[in-house]
Structures are given as C-alpha cells and as structure tokens.
Amino acid sequence: MLEKIDLLKKIDQGDYKEKIKEQTLRLGELQRKLKDAKIPVSIVFEGMGASGKGTQINHLIQALDPRGFDVYANDKSTKEERMRPFLWRFWTKLPAQGRIALFDRSWYRQVTMERFDGKIKECDMAGAYKDIQSFERQLTDDGMVIIKLFLYISQKEQKSRLKKLDASKDTSWRVSSDDWRRNKEYDKFLSICEEMLEKTDTDFAPWTIIEAMDKDYAAVKIMTHVADRLEEAYHLCLSRGERKEKEVPIRTKEYQNGVLSGVDLTKTLTKEEYKREIDVLQERLEQLHSQIYRLKIPAIIGFEGWDAAGKGGAIRRLTSHLDPRGYKVYPTSAPNDMERVHHYLWRFWNNVPRSGHIAIFDRTWYGRVLVERIEGFCSENQWKQAYQEINEMEDHMANAGAVVLKFWIHIDKDEQERRFRARSEDPLKQWKITDEDWRNREKWDEYEEAVNEMLVRTSTTYAPWIVVEGNCKYYARVKILKTVVEALEAKISEAKKNT
Amino acid sequence: MLEKIDLLKKIDQGDYKEKIKEQTLRLGELQRKLKDAKIPVSIVFEGMGASGKGTQINHLIQALDPRGFDVYANDKSTKEERMRPFLWRFWTKLPAQGRIALFDRSWYRQVTMERFDGKIKECDMAGAYKDIQSFERQLTDDGMVIIKLFLYISQKEQKSRLKKLDASKDTSWRVSSDDWRRNKEYDKFLSICEEMLEKTDTDFAPWTIIEAMDKDYAAVKIMTHVADRLEEAYHLCLSRGERKEKEVPIRTKEYQNGVLSGVDLTKTLTKEEYKREIDVLQERLEQLHSQIYRLKIPAIIGFEGWDAAGKGGAIRRLTSHLDPRGYKVYPTSAPNDMERVHHYLWRFWNNVPRSGHIAIFDRTWYGRVLVERIEGFCSENQWKQAYQEINEMEDHMANAGAVVLKFWIHIDKDEQERRFRARSEDPLKQWKITDEDWRNREKWDEYEEAVNEMLVRTSTTYAPWIVVEGNCKYYARVKILKTVVEALEAKISEAKKNT
Numbered sequence: 001m002l003e004k005i006d007l008l009k010k011i012d013q014g015d016y017k018e019k020i021k022e023q024t025l026r027l028g029e030l031q032r033k034l035k036d037a038k039i040p041v042s043i044v045f046e047g048m049g050a051s052g053k054g055t056q057i058n059h060l061i062q063a064l065d066p067r068g069f070d071v072y073a074n075d076k077s078t079k080e081e082r083m084r085p086f087l088w089r090f091w092t093k094l095p096a097q098g099r100i101a102l103f104d105r106s107w108y109r110q111v112t113m114e115r116f117d118g119k120i121k122e123c124d125m126a127g128a129y130k131d132i133q134s135f136e137r138q139l140t141d142d143g144m145v146i147i148k149l150f151l152y153i154s155q156k157e158q159k160s161r162l163k164k165l166d167a168s169k170d171t172s173w174r175v176s177s178d179d180w181r182r183n184k185e186y187d188k189f190l191s192i193c194e195e196m197l198e199k200t201d202t203d204f205a206p207w208t209i210i211e212a213m214d215k216d217y218a219a220v221k222i223m224t225h226v227a228d229r230l231e232e233a234y235h236l237c238l239s240r241g242e243r244k245e246k247e248v249p250i251r252t253k254e255y256q257n258g259v260l261s262g263v264d265l266t267k268t269l270t271k272e273e274y275k276r277e278i279d280v281l282q283e284r285l286e287q288l289h290s291q292i293y294r295l296k297i298p299a300i301i302g303f304e305g306w307d308a309a310g311k312g313g314a315i316r317r318l319t320s321h322l323d324p325r326g327y328k329v330y331p332t333s334a335p336n337d338m339e340r341v342h343h344y345l346w347r348f349w350n351n352v353p354r355s356g357h358i359a360i361f362d363r364t365w366y367g368r369v370l371v372e373r374i375e376g377f378c379s380e381n382q383w384k385q386a387y388q389e390i391n392e393m394e395d396h397m398a399n400a401g402a403v404v405l406k407f408w409i410h411i412d413k414d415e416q417e418r419r420f421r422a423r424s425e426d427p428l429k430q431w432k433i434t435d436e437d438w439r440n441r442e443k444w445d446e447y448e449e450a451v452n453e454m455l456v457r458t459s460t461t462y463a464p465w466i467v468v469e470g471n472c473k474y475y476a477r478v479k480i481l482k483t484v485v486e487a488l489e490a491k492i493s494e495a496k497k498n499t
Numbered sequence: 500m501l502e503k504i505d506l507l508k509k510i511d512q513g514d515y516k517e518k519i520k521e522q523t524l525r526l527g528e529l530q531r532k533l534k535d536a537k538i539p540v541s542i543v544f545e546g547m548g549a550s551g552k553g554t555q556i557n558h559l560i561q562a563l564d565p566r567g568f569d570v571y572a573n574d575k576s577t578k579e580e581r582m583r584p585f586l587w588r589f590w591t592k593l594p595a596q597g598r599i600a601l602f603d604r605s606w607y608r609q610v611t612m613e614r615f616d617g618k619i620k621e622c623d624m625a626g627a628y629k630d631i632q633s634f635e636r637q638l639t640d641d642g643m644v645i646i647k648l649f650l651y652i653s654q655k656e657q658k659s660r661l662k663k664l665d666a667s668k669d670t671s672w673r674v675s676s677d678d679w680r681r682n683k684e685y686d687k688f689l690s691i692c693e694e695m696l697e698k699t700d701t702d703f704a705p706w707t708i709i710e711a712m713d714k715d716y717a718a719v720k721i722m723t724h725v726a727d728r729l730e731e732a733y734h735l736c737l738s739r740g741e742r743k744e745k746e747v748p749i750r751t752k753e754y755q756n757g758v759l760s761g762v763d764l765t766k767t768l769t770k771e772e773y774k775r776e777i778d779v780l781q782e783r784l785e786q787l788h789s790q791i792y793r794l795k796i797p798a799i800i801g802f803e804g805w806d807a808a809g810k811g812g813a814i815r816r817l818t819s820h821l822d823p824r825g826y827k828v829y830p831t832s833a834p835n836d837m838e839r840v841h842h843y844l845w846r847f848w849n850n851v852p853r854s855g856h857i858a859i860f861d862r863t864w865y866g867r868v869l870v871e872r873i874e875g876f877c878s879e880n881q882w883k884q885a886y887q888e889i890n891e892m893e894d895h896m897a898n899a900g901a902v903v904l905k906f907w908i909h910i911d912k913d914e915q916e917r918r919f920r921a922r923s924e925d926p927l928k929q930w931k932i933t934d935e936d937w938r939n940r941e942k943w944d945e946y947e948e949a950v951n952e953m954l955v956r957t958s959t960t961y962a963p964w965i966v967v968e969g970n971c972k973y974y975a976r977v978k979i980l981k982t983v984v985e986a987l988e989a990k991i992s993e994a995k996k997n998t
Binding site: 040080086092096097123338342352356392397 | 537539579582583584585586587590591593595596597622625626629630633637638640641643795797837840841842843844845848849851852853854855884888891895896898899901
C-alpha cells in the first residue's frame, strides 16, 4: 500500500498561506459546532520517526480553541500504566463529549514500535489487532469520531532529517539509537506499518496516509482532512436528529493519495526486446504451472484497468502456454439473475480455484468499488464497507495457501482516445467499442478518484495490487508475466521449505 | 455459560400439540412473507452429539414449503472441498434472497469437533474465530438473517442415547468411536463449546441455547424462536422501507433459558457452621491478598443482585481482614456529570485496579443491561451491543492477568418482601429502603428476564458469573468467600507455574 503512494506532492508558498487561513477559519467554526453537538473527537498521529508529528500537531492546534482540546504524548509507558491492562492509559484519556483529544503516538505503539523491538510475541499479534478494533468500534458506536493519520516519508528523507537533528546541540537529544535502528532497517519497519494499516483500516475508523516529505503540503492536507471529517460527522449527527436522508458534504478531493499520478507512462519496450523476453517468460510459466499443480498451490489473478487498456491481450499472453486443464478465465460482466439475488461476492466465491489450479478474472469483485460506486448501483455505505470485506476475502484465500495478485493496467486519457479511434476505424475491431465506452470516458476523473482509493485501501502484503504502465502494450505484458512468474516462484520455494 | 442453564425444562403433551400447530401456521406464513421481502435466512444447528439435531431439523421443515428451503448436512469435508479455502463450501451453499438454508453442523465444525480432535492448531484459533465473525458480519450486513441454535444435553443423557442407538442394528452405524470419545471427555468438549459460544455470540448473529433433554420442549422452543426471529427481521425490513421508527414485535419470553429458575434457594447454613467457616476463609483471604500483591495479580470483583439481597453485608465480610491499602470498594450509582459525557464503560476503566490490588464494585457496568435496559436510559441497540462490549472489556482485563469474578446474589420475591418490611420497621435500617425500591420490585419479571439473558450472554470462561443462593445470608457469604479464595488460589498457582 505505502510503496505505491506518490511521495513527491508539494504546495507552493502563496497557495499554502491561503489554504491554511481558509482551513483555520473552518476548523475553528467546526470545533464550536461539534462542541454544541456534544461529539467527542480523537485524532491519532502515527508514522515514521522524524516525519514531523510534533510540528503537525502544533500546526493543527493553532486553529483550535485551547479550552476544547488536550494533547497526549504517548512515550514509553509509565510504571502506573504498566500496572494496568494495556488499553487503560488510553481509556482514561478519552475526550468527553464535545472535546478533542490529539494523540502523539497512540494505541498503535505496541503493534509498530514495540513489535519492531521484539517486545510483543508474533503469536499475540492477532489478539493485539482484535483489541484495537474492539476499542475503536466501541468508541465510534458511542458517537466518537476517530481520525487516524499516518505520516509517511522515505528512508533517505528520514536519514537526512535525523542527521540534521543530531548535528545541533539543541535537538540531538531527540534522536535515539532506536531512531537510527529504525532508519537502517527501514524496510522492516515499513512492512510492520503496512500490516498494521491493513489490519486496522476499518470503515468506522479509517486511516489516512499523509505524504509528509513537504511539511507545508502535509499541514494543509491534515487540516483539510480533519475539517472534512468533522464536517461529515456534524452533518451526520444533524440528519440523525431530524431523521432526514443524510446529506454528507463532499470531501475535499484535492489531497487524495496519488497513486496513478506517480505512474511513469513513458516506459516502453521495442518489439525485439518484447519478443525475446515474452518467449522466455511464457516457457518459464509453463514449467511453473506444472510445479504448482504438483504442490497443490492455487492462484487467483485479477485484471482491472481502463477501457482499452489491454486486459484481453495481456490475459492471452499469460495463458498461451498453459495447460487448459489447469486454468480458467472468468470474464465478469453485469450480474445475472441468480447472482443478483446473492451477496455480491458470492459469484466469485463460486469460482475459487481448486488447489493447483489458476483462476484468472477479467474484471473482478472490485466492480463494487468502481462501477457500482460511480453508477450508484450500491449505496455509499456498501462500497465503503466493501474495502474491508474484500480484504477479508483475499486474506482468507491467501491464508489457505493461494497466490493472490491484482493488476491495474494504467493508460492515460490521450492513449485511450487513440485506441478508441483506432478501434472504430478498424472493421475487425469495431465490435470492441460501444457508446458506453465513450460515456465511461466522460467519468474519467471520478474513476481516477475511485481507483486511487481502491489501490490504497486494498493493496495488501498478502494480495498486492500491481499498477502496470500500459501505454506501451509490450512493456505491460512483460511486466505482468514477470510479476506472475516471480510470485509463483516465491510461493513454490516457500512451499518446498515447509515440507 | 452452559453449566448455568436449567436443563430440566419440559412441556406436557397437550400443550405441545397445540403449540406446534400454532407455530407451524405462523412459520408457513412468515416464510411466504420473507420470500416476498427477498430476505435470505440461514439456520445453523450445532450442539452435543445425539442431541437430536436431525430430528429437530425434520420437525422444523414440516412447517415450511419445500420449494423454499435447502438442508445441508456438513459431515467431514469432501475432496473437492478440501481443495478450496475453508469457507468456500459454505459460501457456495448460501441461500438466495427469499430462501432458507438449514445447516446440520456448519462452519462451526472446525472450532468444535476438529479442535477437539486436535486437527486445528491452538495458535490458529484466533484466526478461525475472526474468519467466522467476518463471514457472518458480511452476510448480515447484506440483509441475511442468521439463526444459530446450540442443542444442549447432559453427559448422562448423551450416554444413554448413544447406548440406545448402539443397541439396534438399524441405528448402530450412526454411533462412531468419536461419539463415544466425546461422551467420555464430555467436560473437555463442553469447554471447547463454551469458548466457541463466547467468541462468536455477536449482536448481528447471536446464539440461542436449546435445552434438548426433552425433545418436545426443544421442538417447540426452536420453532417459536425461529418464528420470532423471522418476524423481527420482516418488521425491520418493512420499517426500513417506510423509513418509520421501527416497531419490532416482542419475542416470546416463555422459552428463555432459565438460569434463575434452576437456583436452589433452600440452601442454608446454621449460625455455628457459618462462624466456623467464615473465620477460616477470612484468614485464608488475608494470606492470599499478600500473595497476589507480591505476584502482581490484580483482581476485579463485581456484585449485582436484587435489592436487599445482601450485597453490602457480603462485601463487608469479604474485606474485613484485608489490608486497606490493597483494595478499594467502588459503589456504583447513577452517573455524575463527568461520567455522563463519556462512554458508559469509561468510569469503570478509570477504576481498573493496579496489578496486585483488588477492586470491588458494588453494582457494576452491568447496569447497562439491567436498569438502563429496563428504564429505557439507553436504546435497545445499545444494550444489545453491550453484551459484546462488556465481554471484550473483561477479556482484555483477564488477558492482562486479572482475576475477574461477578456475583449475582439471588433471593426470591417473598424473601425480598420480608427484608423490605423488616427494614421499614427497624428505625436503624429505615434509610436503606426507599419508594424506588418498591417501584423496582414491581418490575421483578422484567428484571428476571434481563438477568437471565445477562447471565447467559456474559458468563465466560475468563470472567464467570457466580449465581449465589441468597435467601440464607450465611450460606451466601460463605459461598462468595469460598469462590474468591479458590479463584485466587488457582491464579496464584498458575502464576507460579509460569515463573
């Protein structure tokens, strides 16, 4: 999830000042409204070391009336705290109705830093996540708004910030040997954070990733996001009182995590490079296919992407050398009558491959958070819940030993237009292009927003999304086959180790 | 939970026939209504071996239109099923909208029988429960009604049923060596079932315990309960469509699990026996108190019971020999202003004892499902959710190493009246009795229903309820002290083993 995020977002100085002023006014007003509505708010700041949590908390509270909030720094636990159950120190600090609590590190400390330090046993992790989920669910059920922010910077940026802090007498005390260790083993700490985000990103208490390389950008994004969430909660509370259809204000889209915006679409391969590579990969896949059959490893491979991105062509290249008795391709279109009277995941459950077999889905269960979301075929609640439901399904399959991969084939709008036109002009391909394709194209921005959110919320360690640079079909196909080959190889060597 | 249930419930033959006829008509009509409303229903039959699951399923389907339901016997998994993730066999059998599926054993097989057989690793249990909860939540979020029945018989009854089956050629094939093993190790299997019921009893898919010693009683209770749940779901669906305040039909109370009805209130101790025993226990408690202090074991002891049941007297006897620096008594009355603006559990979290200390609560967090439920101080949804919330809190505390005990001191209505009158006539005790006490007394039946439900839903292996026969104060006090002594001794020896 994290590695997909475009970290280079910036804001210019003039824009920054204006936005801060705007959000400061908005936050002040919302704080008063939430006080009157008696809504308690908890704001959690988590993230990499030296990502600027303290600075950002300081920024945020400038906008708030000091009589209405409390800041808690959650360093190592005190003796009093260690004499109580783990959640005690947080329960006792919870904000009263109408108040705001800001937590600099929080109940996530144990599943991130303490886990990294080996202070929590791996087999206790499931229990720790369960405790956190119960805690947050109990509070939000009681009307609390929980806003969780994860401040994210790169290893290199972290190193240079730590160096700078270390160089000055005034700040060197803030850098501990633990900080340096987490920087050196950045990837290990990152993967711990990834799992934490995956396991605790719920519809009642979702995470928001803050790109914190540029402090000004982070400040604006945090203030805007907090204001959006408070406004949403206020309107929800109002509409509940009046028993009206709820009318939720639209979230500020400007600061959404960019995944697609960071994709380099200039990547290409020549025809010769392509031919050479694809042949090798296809032969290798053929061998691996018979190995996973013998080792009884199932594989589930999903394809999503823009219309005309090249899903069909990629699937053909992927399957051309495979034994047809060992794989099946399932095209997904609008549900039929039988499917319509079942849960939206039911039809995909029906097509779960046997062990040793590969199931390839041309469009997938992600329709729930793409077309169904955008066309209003399901309610807002339903598609918001779907992220967790889908993660749970994929987790279950991965736990049962399956390789689960999902490809988003990405092209830009111009490339799509070129391909649409080429199709309409080619009599052999005209059937592939319909009025609906042109209509969908008009909703490009809405889809882009939905795709970005989907990629962030459902790319997991056990079932990753692979964003494929698709402007060059050769490049795309090679990348897809290579990814499948590597994933199968990794699972096979894992399976061999376990026997 | 299970051991508390009064298993001797019966129904007489005339009554039985009439009730069956009544519920048959009702079920037929409800099936048609739910079909029109497109509500899918899953009914799960779990329970002890030879408890009559097959017979009861047969009974129930007599009332249903065969075109609208399917029965699935979930024996050991087939080869096809073993080649898929565990939940696959159930997902693919889920009922379409408007249909009913009956499961003879279900997704609970792995956490009961397979666990007993050692086929699932203990450290995988948390994951297995999580999978089940996600599965049921996904389905109920999608509008499915899940009814879970646990058929319960005693070890002796099970043995005699197995013998009878074994004796006849026609039925002996139904008794396997595994059945006999589960009978011989009845207590082990029972405690596995207890944990399963605790971990998967949720507000969206609650368990219902069926006293299955008397087959006729069980049949009537099952049919009535299923009809009640279907009616509830139908009304909920209607009221949602009309966006009206929901008007849920009242559940048939007649077949509630009796806990209080099975309590033997004739138990007594003479004054001499009492004096002898209480002295020994109090001295022992004194020793144990210093031991738990040294071993850093916290203890949380809650007292609930009818007005004038003798909570205060029992607490005095419990604490009289304890070092006052090591325990604290918290009386719980109506929440103050600060408490009112926090979560209802917040004030109890504030009083969590340090390790090595004892916290005694005179009335407790169970007010949520007793007085708040009955007086309407919280919504129906809120008290229904509270069972799980409270279990989660107590689980967290027990996991942190605490001894958690809850006493319900039980007296009958006549005894209460005697005590009330004695209090009003005694000038020294008049302050203890108010008009409110008399008013509460008028709601005895409502309270009895709430207490029964509370005891079944929140008596857990990690935080058990102890129902104390309270008509004789001597007996009650001795039982309470004895229970505390034994619980502390058990935890101390466990703690010593682990160091």
